[in-house]
Amino acid sequence: MRKRYVIRPPDYGYSYEFASIHSPASAMVWPAKNVRIEYHAVEKRWGYVEDRDLGTGLDVNNIIIYQMKDGTRNTLYLTDANLCLKETGGSNTFSFKTDTYTTGTVTDITAAVVTGSGTAWNTNLAVGDKFILDTDHSSQIETDAQWAQILTVDGATQITLTASYGGTTGAMSATYKGRKVYTTPSNELWSYAVVDDKFCFTNGNSNVQKWTGTGYASDLDSTNAIKARYCKEYANRLILADLEISGTRDQLTLQWSKEGDPTDWTDSTAGQNQFIESEDYITGLGKSGSDLLVYKENSIIVAYRTGVSTAPIAFSSERRGVGLFAPYSLIESQDTNAFLGRDDFYVLVGDKPKGIGGEIRSFFWGDVTKANALLTVGFAVEEKDEFHWMATTTTNGQLDFVYNTRSNKWYVYDYGDTMVCGGKGAV
């Protein structure tokens, strides 16, 4: 006699907590992919379309919305080398907002040799930086084909490009741009914060940068804000962590700026703190509720604002045992933090981490090496109540492990492109 086995509703999502035959009837296993659980049904996931092309072969490391007090809404992209602003209207694409040097004039370009006057290039440009004449530049329709790379800085008034300049040549008196590209360490992303209406960003290698919504980015403070790996706004101050102090990297120190001024690090209300009670390094900064959270590899330090100007932040407790293992897995959303720890995915309940990865943990760690897990990148799609964590697996390429915070279900996306980051932009 024939029987019927009914899977209804097919809404359990991934299930690796039990041996497969003991899982609920509606459980999914790999290679289930590119489906999501919505209202107790299984749906094909949504897709994507190209919005901007920043250049072949480069990583788009961060996508950020920077909203200013005056209502201006900027969509920013950070690549290994540049800060870019999304431009709209007509055929506009994006513009570079990377730190740019424009002093002096160009007096002659012959083949690859550029001669200037009053330029002081020897102290302001470097090998690898980019050069273009303003007259050749469509600044809102990047990447302009006339950008040239500097091969050598020959002196205060001469540079040599890697190839003959493709734009205007010969004798001239012309303004120009020297784009001082950044270098982001391999496998690292940028960290960013908005303080005093300034967009501050840092990558652990360059001086901490600021962009004010006009002109180009520049050093925040080339003496006191150097090579920070993490930053965060808290108590109306810029917080930096894991940075270079007096020429030496210090992965255990956090420092904060003057209130309301991220460029002032010497005021009596600025300060710093060393976290030396546990030996592991700072791996990130987060905020949850009114707390500042300082993540280390195996612990979380909870801080609060005191209201005392000269000691504005108090570090009240260190919760040991669970920490932020993968620095860029940290997601701030839904008034909590979610992240990848050493053994599981966690979400903070209050300031206590709660494991959420039971149903996917063995699958994740079974196919993602510790080295690749360390590079996991997280982002939230709040509209769909989803936390996404993208990681490179050993046998299935890059996968996006998705946690639905409304249904507490896990599922997996496999994209048609290799992804580096996720974020929000203005539309």
Add this chain to the structure above:
Amino acid sequence: MGNFGYYIGTSNGEVMQFDSSLYGDNTATINSQLVTKRIDFLDQSPEMIDRWKTVHAVKVTYVDLGAVSITVSVSTDGGENWTDSSATTIGTAGADNVIKTKTFWFIKTGQYFNFKISHTANTGRLKIVQVEVEYEEAGEHFVV
């Protein structure tokens, strides 16, 4: 005030916008598939313990969100090998949002089964609300 869009950045310089009205990855196909856990039917029919079973059909209940092609597959070795149905179009161009069913026929004998429903395309929506397996007891399990 203004709206947000969700974006992802690639390793090839592209900024992609997630769009809930799109069902392709920048025109590339999305291979979406539901794969069940290993099923021996015991949770709903305990008497099937230690019995061979023959699967005859898989009935897919779906919401008609448009015409899409799906393939239903069954495996008796934990997903190493799959027996596929013919690709079959379900739903209608009118996308009337009505719940409908489509049955896929098999004759596949085993002790443990995985089922897969897959859809590979750069357009079209798929929404599955129920899966029903028709099977028959096929004798006591034995080891030679």
